[in-house]
Amino acid sequence: xxxxxxxxxxxxAGQCVLSAPDVFDQDDMGIVLVLAEPADEPAREAxxxxxxxx
Numbered sequence: 001x002x003x004x005x006x007x008x009x010x011x012x013a014g015q016c017v018l019s020a021p022d023v024f025d026q027d028d029m030g031i032v033l034v035l036a037e038p039a040d041e042p043a044r045e046a047x048x049x050x051x052x053x054x
């Protein structure tokens with residue numbers, strides 16, 4: 001799984017960080033950062049939930 005971030009669409013709500021804190025973080029402006037690719041299936045599923053477009 002490869003994760004990329006569309007910073008123009010990030011609203012800084014932090015839902016991705018709450019869903020997958022080992023994968024995502026936020027910078028000082030609240031924009032998402034990818035820390036690491038998810039290592040296993042539970043982490044990949046958490047990353048999918050955190051990055052879901054609603």
